[in-house]
Amino acid sequence: MEFAAELRLLRTKAGTPSYREMGRAAHYSATTLSAAAGGRKLPSRAVTLAFVRACGGDEAEWEQRWHAVAVELNGKSATTPSVENVTGAPYVGLRAFGPDDANLFFGRERLVTEIIGKLDRQRLVLLFGASGSGKSSVMRAGVVPALAAAGNTVLLFTPGARPIERCSVRLGSMLGMTAGAVMDECRRDDRGLHRLVSQALDGHHDDAMMVIVVDQFEEVFALCDDEDERAGFIAALTTAAGSPDSRCRVVLGMRSDFFAHCSAYPALLDAMPDGQVVAGAMSAEELRRAVVKPARRMNCTVESALVADLIAQAYGRPGVLPLVSHVLLQVWARRSGNRLTVSGFQAAGGLEGALSRTAEDVFTGLDTAQQQLARALFGRLVALGEGTEDTKRRLDITELGDDPDLAVVLEAFTAARLLARDQDGVEITHEALIRAWPRLHGWLDDDRETLRRHRQLTDATDAWESLRRDASALYRGARLDLARDIPETRLTRRERAFLDASLAANRRRVRRSRYLTALLVVLLMVSTTTTIYAAHASREATERRNTALSQKVSGEAIALRTANRPLAAQLSLAAYRLAPTAQARDGMLGVFAHPIIGHDDYVNAAVFTPDGRTLVTGSKDQTVRLWDVTDPARPKPLATVRTGHTGTIHSVAVSPDGRTFATASADRTAQLWDIAGPRKLATLPGHTDAVYSVAFSPDGKTLGSGSWDRTSRLWDISNREAPTELAVLDGYALNVKQVAFSPDGRIFAGASDDRTVHLWDTADPREPSPITVLHTKHGDMVSSVAFSPDGRLLATGSDDRTVRLWDLTSPGQPTHRATLAGHAEVIMSVAFSPDGRVLASSADDRVVRLWDVTDPRRAAERAVLTGHDGPVQSVRFSPDGRWIASASTDYTAQLWDVDPGRVEAAACAEASPRITAAQWEKHFSGVDFQPPCP
Template sequence: MEFAADLRLLRTKAGTPSYREMGRAAHYSATTLSEAAGGRKLPSRAVTLAFVRACGGDEADWEQRWHAVAVELNGKSATTPSDENVTGAPYVGLRAFGPDDANLFFGRERLVDEIISKLDRERMVLLFGASGSGKSSVMRAGVVPALTAAGDTVLLFTPGARPIERCSVRLGSMLGMTAGAVMDECLRDDRGLHRLVAQALDGCDDDATMVIVVDQFEEVFALCEDEDERAKFIKALTTAASTPDSRCRVVLGMRSDFFTHCSAYPALLDAMPDGQVVAGAMSAEELRRAVAEPARRMKCTVESALVADLVAQAYGRPGVLPLVSHVLLQVWARRSGNRLTVSGFQAAGGLDGALSRTAEDVFTGLDKAQQQLARALFGRLVALGKGTEDTKRRLDITELGDDPDLAVVLEAFTAARLLTRDQDGVEITHEALIRAWPRLHGWLHDDRESLRLHRQLTDATDAWESVGRDADALYRGTRLALTLDWTSTHDTALSPREHQFVEASRSAEVRSSRRLRRLVVLLSVLSLLAVTATVFAVRAERNATAQRNAIRAQVVAGEAAALYPTNPDLAVQLGLAAYRLAPSTHTRDGLLSTLPLSVVRHASEVIAVALSSDGRTMATGSDDHTVRLWTIADPRAPVQLATLTGHTQPVYSVGFSPDGRTLATSSFDRTVRLWDVADPQHQMMATLTSHTEAVAAVAFSPDGRTLATAGHDRTVRLWDVADPRKPAELTTFTGYAEALYEIAFSADGRTLAIAGDEAVVQLWNIVDRRHPSALATLTGHDQGVHAVTFSPDGRTLATASDDRTVRLWDVTDPRRPIALPPLTAHNDGVYTVAFSPDGRTLATAGDDRTVRLWDVTDPHRATGLVTLSSHTDAVEVVVFSPDGRTLATGSWDSTVQLLDTDFEQTIARACDHVQTAITRAEWDSYLPGLPYEPPCPG
């Protein structure tokens, strides 16, 4: 891109400063500025101007150029997904990565290595993981290619309802034998499979081995109804692996909720202690690789903001990987040129909404008759759990029938990659659809007993046909009566085969004179069954309803937070509906993220916020070079008092003196300015010009007589500001190798904490302001430290770093600080920390766009309280009001939000934020299947 080439030329003319140096000047990360010059995408206007400013270019000229390029590109960008757009995609959506996708499979290298290493020591390895943890992809795209590359022969299959038959088909193909002959050998005795493996390796090197990889091993328990076949299959596998002269090793992958099923089989139980591997949640770095690397292989890029957003939302969540893969495929379909964008992510519905939206779009595109067929089809495609989660079920082609409308349904869901078809049958692409699509989850809840009855009818039809339609295999008595009652309202759900079975059963029963003699008994049995069924149905309904509501509420809560910046009325009501549907930490946080008391704005990124000691005035500093003063006596209705315009570059820091009469501001323009904010004219009283580079931080001592300033020139300076119109420099701290970002006084004013890019924090004794002495150096962070603050009692210090951690230190004795357990919930660099006035709460925020509140009553055991996610860019600063009732958060999204820290009261008053009630169409779009109940009156 010519635009990017010219940016690189501008940097060269400026002396080729490092991107790190430019980042300090521009207040953007080195990565962001490097990407701006890389040419893979057009940088934002703000990033472009920051880049130009850091290189001393003409901002007005570059702004005109940026607008011209943006207009040209917008006319060419793809906005609508199509089959062409997803052809050759580096993401696989809901389906598992396969051996052919190994070059696109990233993030699970550590787990694959663990399995291979364990397989070197053990004959049988069992991989357990929650549904959606990526087990199948690990097995197929990780383990199988690794084994094949090592020269092993691999036999890969899923067991289905007939595991021995499945194994025989695959092994027979390898041996050149019929599946029947292989199956007979396997069933002859326990060593049959062992002999067949030896035969397959005949002629190979003596150390050659075959590895049998059984993916989705839980199907042995969930789909195989024949206990004898199940036991023989497990015995065959364990014998083949454990026989002393065996050349076979076995890898089984299964859902963790089937763990206890294995304990019923001693051979599997014996393998567990040494052969068990758990597919846990991916680390943040693993998630980053899984998101970004496949696109890079296709010479495309993923916007760093999108990577950060996906990692932040997916990190630590069980079963989230299919949602990540699906939304990435949708974003790929909406890519702009060679980049995947945040706007494409939002258009796809976000992480929690993309899969549900895709399914809803397909379903609502069908007519009513087809929708009824879709409901019946998905009922067949799910195996209902018995003490476990529901599981997908492969549907044989013979069950489908030849209804032309059903063909339309199949084609629609297959085209959307929600179903997978081949010549033999169809199945749900991934079980994540069962959890993530509220409509399907609702069907399964509402029709649970009905689906069980239907599944029994399908199995009975199969059995009837397998014995040549023998009359003895037909339904009679109670089973027939229950089935006839069910078919009276579900006739359209039956396949032609099942219709024939029911009619044959009905005719046989009519011909039987025994029906009349057993009528009384039948009625008694039916009554007993009805009572029993009611008891179990009520219990099952309660559990299923709770599960369904929790899933649906979690999805809606995430959508509510994402909607807040563009549609706050709808966001509040969705958040409130989700919280009422299933109160939880997640839904509460989602609701609170839509309920700031008020929002104020700058023309550009907000970098600094400070509140006066009486809590009535707020100062905000911005990348737009201005400082704005606001009256927040009523935090619900801030009023701008003045705009201070003395600085010529971005304002980095603002701070009120303890008496609230003086405001100190610092800027990239290398100056610190003191303002008389008690004067209605807000006159500037003095300008401090000793720093030689950007001044990043200002802080008043508790007595207000001393001002500390710190900057990128690697110095800290103390100033006597007893008379702020005549400040005098007291001393200068030097000797730092990197830029300094933050300074903080202890509550007694005797200690000063200094932090910067060196990844350490230094404590100084400043009782003698002219001759400070070093107390201690705190080490523990791995990257630069952006923020430091003392607790009100001075006994605890909090530090925040680019290494994504917040560290707490016991500084009761500042000469011997003690490290306390770190806070590690953030998924990106942490920029700011603040203690509440009572010292019981700590607020933290940073580049992951979240604001987190922690209970630090006991700093040795800090616990998370609330996570807020309503900002759309990095959060630079958090500040508590003096009474602790309000929290101000300033962000690179150009806003400052004022939040009420009484969260119960905030939720109770949620509807105060709403002017227009949610419409029925909006309700049905986000909460399909639930009665329309607007949470707030219009």
Template sequence: MPRGERELVRDGSPLVDFAADLRLLRTKAGTPSYRAMGGTAHYSSTTLSEAASGRKLPSLAVVLAYVRACEGDAAEWERRWHALAAELNEGRAPMTAEDVSGAPYVGLRAFGPDDAHLFFGRERLVAEIVGKPQRLVLLFGASGSGKSSVLRAGVLPSVTAQGKTALLFTPGTHPVERCSVLLAAKLGVTAAAVMDGWRDDRALHRLVAQVSAGEEVVIVVDQFEEVFTLCDDEDERARFIAALAVAANAPGSRCRVLLGVRSDFFAHCSAHPALADALPDGQVLAGPMTAEELRQAIVAPARQLQLTVENPLVADLITQAHGRPGVLPLLSHVLLEVWARRSGSRLSVTGFQQAGGLDGALSRTAETVFAGLDEAQRTLARTLFGRLVALGEGTEDTKRRLTVGELGDAPGLAEVLEAFTAARLLARDGDGVEITHEALIRAWPRLHGWLHEDRESLRLHRRLTTAADAWESESKDSGALFRGMRLAMTLEWAAGHDAALAPRERDFLTASRSAEIAGSRRLRRLVVLLSVVSLLAVTATFVAAYAQRRAAEQRNTARAQVVAEEAADLYPANPQLAVQLALAAYRLAPSAHTSDGLLSTLPLAVVRQDAEVLSLALSPDGRTMATGSEDRTARLWDVTDPRRPVEIAVLTGHTEEIYGVAFSPDGRTLATSGFDRSVRLWNITDPRNPVRAAVLTGHTENVHAVEFSPDGRTLVSAGWDRTVRLWDVSNPNQPTEAAVLDGFADVLYDAGFSPDGATLAAVGDGQGIRLFDVADPRRPTALATAEGHDGGVYELAFSPDGATLATVGDDRATRLWDVSNPREPAPVATLNGHEDSVYSVAFSPDGNTLATAGDDRTARLWNVTDPRHVTGPDTLSGHWDAVEVVVFSPDGRTLISGGWDRSVRLLGTDVAETVAHACDHVTTAITEAEWERYFPGLSYERPCPA
């Protein structure tokens, strides 16, 4: 996982030297783990590791946090960072709109109808959309896959060339209003008149019939996900979707509807019957462009202006962009930057390097603009971008259009807006402003960091903005004001964020506070009145008694939750006391929270090792466990009795930490892989006397994962050298290489076979989930790429029936995919709950439970009996450091987790049985003093008999 660092070779590059010196600083500090550094720096281990990767310039905030965690000189490193940023940027100001006039590339913005002569590479996709016989078509694609450009510069010119009328718009916060404005312009009436006629699902159908005059009308709704992210009125959302469906499908309709939707909103669409009926026949996927399509997109626009692109640059761009989700805005932006640095009529590799490369150009542009602001303006920029992003709920963050009224009037804001607009990072018109493309959210580390740090604050601010809008739209009705706890929380937040508030938000809070004070006065007068009415004295007594009971219940519930968490943290040091505390908390206030705490203290066994546990596997018969560790050893354990694991062998030979272990289906062979770039096969017919069978070489960097095919004849290995290798291990003593899959965008973390062995999935940094046909392991062929994660994907698991694929990664999400047809993988569900990167995922043998684990020190169990309606999770908190790996036993009765706390925990999955035996190993009863410490005010009661 991201703990391990790839080898960094100083090549004279100032960026690599900077990263190498950061690593040297960490070494001088005693090489603390990134997890430990994160506790001090308040950044995730992944973010800190990436800062020293040498791949891109980290933000100044991250660098200073890294340095302080290693007790370095912050002032010195701040000077170095500014010098490096200046060197990388070469003092060049971001290009303005005037600078790019006449350019063959459009940068971050989408291609429009006027850019059709420059739009190349998507001809096949455009033809597929236009040629669909269905009248309601949904174009799905990841953010950055070019959906908007396809619709605007490809589909729109195509349909208008056929003499059809086209209406293009984005939904915004009020999609019915947006659509009505366009129709009104076509009909020559007012928008209000159109909206008045929008009374039922057939309204749009009738209006389109008036517009069409016998010709076909094509309604194109770009960024359709705004219906879910920006439109808060569920009734308007439902009416809009239903109206689109009726307009397209009504008998005699002359209307076609094309929707451009981000792929991570597939589940949102499928939840609406009107859209679900259009799937899958009306679905089109904007997948990654082929190498030839990328070549056309790079070369053809330049050729239109008699420019040439150097062949090495074309090859480099194709290699970096091929098969990579969300890369097209980065490609377009860097090409525009290279064009600005052209030498005569040539676009060169030198210009590409000066621009910052494919991944660095956009971040560099944004960072240069930010560096040019003064301190007050930088604070305003942070607030502005926080407003410009709609935070995802189980989906990626998206851009959000900001109206003029919400901008506010803070001094200096106009200069901030102008700076980012001039650099084409923001798009402005008379009505408001928005981020030019969501790629900026992913590619600018500073913005990504702001959103990560301020997430809850931004959510609270967004709720305030929405409430203020509703209050104004309802003529400032007092019933729309905040009250009680919501008002108190918002006022507390606003006290520290006054500069972030727009005038109308201040007015809303002022009115809410005044109404609350007036209400409190009325309440006090009422209480005085009631107190003098003696006839109500008895009633008041009952009320007081009830309130006292409720207060006691609430106090007990809160106390039980706190103790449940404390018990889980206490377990490593004092397991007997932890079990009794957790059991008492559960009995005091039974809940999912206290149940999770109890289970966390009731492992069947805990295996301690001298080094971090990085990999783990169980033999097919469930009797032998293998662990791979940071100490360069693999160990075999007899777990026939999971309550009493016994170490039976130590395998040595690797020269670096071991990140992969796997048993063959017959249990006779063990494969191990590690950061020494090798894969080793071991004959474990007698697990107590393992014998090395072979060493597989070929990878040129760390080998992160190994897995056997279901028939045991093929082994797959995935590495940081951007390759997946298939090995024929029919004879484990004489293995041979069967095939090599390359062309991946970045390092690989995992690869695995489907249960039938016909499909292989591979995941890593920057390439989505890649699926291959490996029915013939010597001739693997690419099938599809599934996109959705925001960041690296660390592990995958197929369900036992092979219909579902689960993936986890750096974005804290677990994603489920329908791979029943591996040529057309489709997102099914996104599971959120982890508070940091998720490293491991495993299905139970019956396929009904999914286990996940990660950097937040927890393992979580999800009920996935119906993958489209997942419930849970149950949270297990026994580890005190990151959980690297989680697996089920073959019989499903044991869940095993291993982590950076140098331990392996074995937990029974039969919760009732586990709880029934909670006191089996308690020999020392909790004392009255200990009870009073954790349960003050409650009568002493032993949870376990003496």
């Protein structure tokens, strides 16, 4: 190819540098640059310019040559519309609007005015909003310019992992002081920042104010691991704002899922009632302004159909704004003349697909080695959530390493505006990428535990280097063993050096341990003190061995539960007694679950009767089965009901008096049955699509149903054989999934795929009225809902893999109390225990999780029940709270005793024949034979 020959000539004129030398200068591998000059195919534009740059050529001239050759080869422009062609665009894509973009920032004027108004009355204002609700843009392009225009001095920054240091750097440049001197003053006492602000305003007008604007304040909790640093920073801010002679105001912007973190600091908590502002979803008019106004500034128009489509898809979704901004940038690159069109919107991938498509295009354009580096890079760029959503993490330039291919990866994603770089580091442009790119989401799910260990290794490497490679900072023991499992390809040169030093130190410790052991043999005869020390060390080693062995055998017992239940029972019991860890406890509960087998297809529901003596199960096989569970360890079949449904039975409910059960089916009907017969009482037609759920009111006179026809309905069932429809409850934007009545029957809840829960006043079910539409802030469909026994809490489960708890003290204004994260797949069902202290949740990840919700603000995981071989569709407590019934797509239901003490006491009833010595040695090698049952 003539183009490749010209590249080779350029290299010759530059003195024929080696490709390795060129690679270091151009940040591309020698292989990539050599292939560019080989002539087999036209190199990419980026590689061409890197080659030219390494040889000192004219990049502008060569870029024109590259385009000309590409057009000749392809018969069209070689570059499809991309963010490389959006210079001067009126939209900013994933990055936040900044002060320089204020002339293009529209739609949030009301929110900016509200914040400025709050600042006139309050010294500390907190802006909360979901990720993607535009908080940073509001702060940077709205609040900061407005404050500056009013004559205020504005200090804007993000806190990062070291918030006091970040603040000191910004304030030091303003004061003409070194950052170190400012840090020392800030850390001297809580009033240090207050004194520095006063110093900065010295000489200004008496009314002059400094406003400290801290964007992405959640980083104080998500990235800062030093509690002293965190508490000191918060104290400095609140003192600077709250001092009687203060000339400082503070604005904090943060994600709403970190609301609970703020409540742990009294000064922030005190400011919330009067100083809180919420960045909710934009109205239709605000969305229209945000779409249309920037284009008009560039003398362009937006097709009305495109405006309508964007508003319809974005309305009511507070976290969707980055997707809107990104797709508009893509549509701008594909504009037709001076018009932004629907065809350009569709070509970009639409609202939901544009961001994912951009990321995938960049990723698939990399070679295999570069793709591996991209996966490792994004693993470092995400801070994994602990009860909150995953958060972007700024990566220091020193953590990146020096692989030339890594520079290619960084350049590719930065050019697509998916990463933001500066001289100090790199970060994901917006957290919307974490949610919208399925490949990244899959990486995080697959590698979550490995990523946590890798992050710990990175932090340990930083600490080791900061201590001048002090040997005491190296890994040892279990941490070293776990770190060795991290793939070698993901480690930087620094991390490999730390791990190698740890391994070398460990080998030295092992050798010293051997020498010490030999010495102890001699000293044991003369030193009682040495004997005690050795015994203590042995006891600790035994405990560590027992814990590891207990966890291993517990997993083996679960695997044996079906094939050899007596052996599995004894192994799980022995493992729990050897070391009663949480994993061993959960494994024992799983082994001693009692399967209920009989259905021929998915079991979608399992419900106890009020007396707890009967379990009713419903299945995709269109039957309902009744089981005698008087002795839950030995369930017995009572009846098989051929319902006559022609579709899947999605849900079953039992009336409060225990005399009737109801079914919900995909055949668009619900049915009422007399349990005593069983005998069909009535069929309830009316829905126009699958009926997904049914629920009885507490007085048993009303039945509620939820359907995929986007409605829920109320039925008068006072006469069970002649029910009548009372009301059709509509207003849902998508399918209605789970429905439920409050314990007093005054509230009816319907969970929907539109991410909301509709609450209705059903004190008079003949005239129900809407109470509120709860916008749950879930990131996906709401599939399940349940009231606590006292009616004060509402639990919602979602396809976003989380459960949320809501305080219903004021039903018209439900308050978010907690987000429960732990499931690896979509939530299918939630249920409270009869005493309201425990919440059970089931999911497609095949497990049931139990949560202690005694204090909803501090809800915590209590147990994980494993044993099903398919997604768990339903979970319910028995009336006495001792048992849990679950239903699964593995064609079974399961009965679980959730009290480890009761399970341990009753375990030996299933432990025959007794475990043999050979079986014991196979699983508990090195532990004396101790059969758990006589």
